[in-house]
Amino acid sequence: xxxxxxxxTTLRQLMRQxxxxxxxxxxxxxxxxxxxxxxxxxLAYDFLLFAQRNPxxxxxxxxxDPGSPEPKLMAPGxxxxxxxxxxxxxKAGVLADExxxxxxxxxxxxxxxxxxxxxxxxxxxxxxxVPVRHIEACCNVPMYITNNPCRPAGKFHGNMxxxxxxxxxxxxxxxxxxxxxxxxxxxxxxxxxxxAVIGIxxxxxxxxxxxxxxxxxxxxxxxxxxVTPQAVAMTTKPEIMITxxxxxxxxxxxxxxxxxxx
Amino acid sequence: xxxxxxxxTTLRQLMRQxxxxxxxxxxxxxxxxxxxxxxxxxLAYDFLLFAQRNPxxxxxxxxxDPGSPEPKLMAPGxxxxxxxxxxxxxKAGVLADExxxxxxxxxxxxxxxxxxxxxxxxxxxxxxxVPVRHIEACCNVPMYITNNPCRPAGKFHGNMxxxxxxxxxxxxxxxxxxxxxxxxxxxxxxxxxxxAVIGIxxxxxxxxxxxxxxxxxxxxxxxxxxVTPQAVAMTTKPEIMITxxxxxxxxxxxxxxxxxxx
Numbered sequence: 001x002x003x004x005x006x007x008x009t010t011l012r013q014l015m016r017q018x019x020x021x022x023x024x025x026x027x028x029x030x031x032x033x034x035x036x037x038x039x040x041x042x043l044a045y046d047f048l049l050f051a052q053r054n055p056x057x058x059x060x061x062x063x064x065d066p067g068s069p070e071p072k073l074m075a076p077g078x079x080x081x082x083x084x085x086x087x088x089x090x091k092a093g094v095l096a097d098e099x100x101x102x103x104x105x106x107x108x109x110x111x112x113x114x115x116x117x118x119x120x121x122x123x124x125x126x127x128x129x130v131p132v133r134h135i136e137a138c139c140n141v142p143m144y145i146t147n148n149p150c151r152p153a154g155k156f157h158g159n160m161x162x163x164x165x166x167x168x169x170x171x172x173x174x175x176x177x178x179x180x181x182x183x184x185x186x187x188x189x190x191x192x193x194x195x196a197v198i199g200i201x202x203x204x205x206x207x208x209x210x211x212x213x214x215x216x217x218x219x220x221x222x223x224x225x226x227v228t229p230q231a232v233a234m235t236t237k238p239e240i241m242i243t244x245x246x247x248x249x250x251x252x253x254x255x256x257x258x259x260x261x262x
Numbered sequence: 263x264x265x266x267x268x269x270x271t272t273l274r275q276l277m278r279q280x281x282x283x284x285x286x287x288x289x290x291x292x293x294x295x296x297x298x299x300x301x302x303x304x305l306a307y308d309f310l311l312f313a314q315r316n317p318x319x320x321x322x323x324x325x326x327d328p329g330s331p332e333p334k335l336m337a338p339g340x341x342x343x344x345x346x347x348x349x350x351x352x353k354a355g356v357l358a359d360e361x362x363x364x365x366x367x368x369x370x371x372x373x374x375x376x377x378x379x380x381x382x383x384x385x386x387x388x389x390x391x392v393p394v395r396h397i398e399a400c401c402n403v404p405m406y407i408t409n410n411p412c413r414p415a416g417k418f419h420g421n422m423x424x425x426x427x428x429x430x431x432x433x434x435x436x437x438x439x440x441x442x443x444x445x446x447x448x449x450x451x452x453x454x455x456x457x458a459v460i461g462i463x464x465x466x467x468x469x470x471x472x473x474x475x476x477x478x479x480x481x482x483x484x485x486x487x488x489v490t491p492q493a494v495a496m497t498t499k500p501e502i503m504i505t506x507x508x509x510x511x512x513x514x515x516x517x518x519x520x521x522x523x524x
Contacts, residue, residue: 044307045306045307045310048307048310048311048314049310049325052310052314052322052325053325053335060314063311063314063315065416072413073315073413151334151335154327177524180523180524183445183523187523188524261442261445261449261523261524262442262450262523262524
């Protein structure tokens with residue numbers, strides 16, 4: 001199947017039927033893919049406020065009304081209970097289940113957040129001639145917990161998580177320019193160069209994801225990472241929290257360029 | 263007194279002492295001025311979500327913790343109960359009082375929102391050689407209710423309000439570019455040209471503010487307006503809502519350029 005050229009609607013339909021429980025990288029090319037985080041209404045204000053105060057790691061694309069599974073802005077008519085390929089259920093901060101449908105977990109007090117994902121700016125980087133090492137290497141992007149505290153909100157506090165991409169020194173400016181256009185998917189880098197400045201001791205040992213090679217003449221460039229809000233929310237051990245399974249993103253109708261700031 | 267060259271801290275100190283209850287246009291040049299809206303905690307989620315869903319009219323700069331009068335991001339150490347020059351108290355949607363201190367109205371369940379104000383991008387427009395008619399004419403900017411519905415959130419729904427500035431046709435592109443840099447203060451225009459397209463019948467009769475002259479060769483350019491969230495919130499007739507008095511903005515420590523996206 002040529003998933004790259006299929007529409008988000010068609011692909012979500014396959015997911016709804018349980019026929020496409022696989023990673024979404026490369027699917028519905030040109031369309032926005034989103035992180036999913038679902039929390040009970042009584043945590044939703046703190047979660048939204050945390051995102052508002054930390055827009056680089058937590059760019060909010062859509063928030064559902066309590067109990068409604070429809071992301072009206074990003075995919076009107078879709079149903080977040082069935083239309084992502086795979087979900088993870090966390091109870092009191094511990095992974096309790098992995099499912100392809102939220103049928104038995106959905107509740108009338110749940111609020112779903114769709115958060116921007118770096119797939120959008122990686123497509124733009126590649127289009128601008130900036131190589132993306134972890135895509136070349138077919139592995140996950142390396143992610144690190146920094147010493148940079150997020151601004152707290154209610155129950156939520158913790159340090160920013162960043163992703164790292166090695167960029168040839170003559171492409172660093174272009175990488176800043178290209179990603180600046182997409183504030184809704186983490187935007188411009190938060191740091192360029194020496195990892196120690198942001199509290200990272202060893203680039204070879206990421207906190208999440210896989211290490212990647214840094215070649216001569218390449219500079220490590222760090223972007224705020226969408227793992228941040230989930231990691232922070234999890235430390236509060238919410239009674240229930242639901243996310244997508246890693247790499248199994250929600251496919252939006254919106255196009256990458258719809259998120260461009262200019 | 264040369265208010266333009268004084269610091270925000272010094273000016274807020276004068277306001278705290280009740281010695282500067284006047285419009286803030288031109289004060290603390292280069293620093294961000296903000297709209298203020300204060301609602302009870304039980305409305306704060308809907309207000310924040312409304313802003314999240316409608317970032318062009320409702321760019322949130324800061325949200326206080328419930329009961330705390332300190333805007334930690336925009337002016338750490340300041341006290342929103344005393345440090346704005348003049349406040350309006352609305353009860354059930356009706357103007358009930360105008361005061362220079364919130365001493366007798368502050369409550370432990372109040373949440374304050376600071377929202378971006380077009381003063382920031384007007385400074386940038388002038389710096390880029392784009393004239394601003396209502397500043398030349400020493401009057402208020404004309405504002406209009408459009409036929410463009412905001413995305414609803416909880417109790418809040420209503421149409422977008424826009425401000426209008428006539429721009430010479432050879433400066434329209436520059437006006438778009440300059441304001442695109444400042445998404446936190448309404449960003450790029452929402453419409454250029456024919457007012458009928460967005461439901462405005464007569465530019466000579468604005469819904470708020472003052473009419474301004476449109477000269478030969480000038481094009482009306484429309485920006486999302488910070489009056490929108492207050493107007494929308496007011497239609498829900500909240501038990502209490504507090505705002506700054508028109509033109510009497512809160513002075514932030516942040517500089518205009520801190521809000522530039524690129």
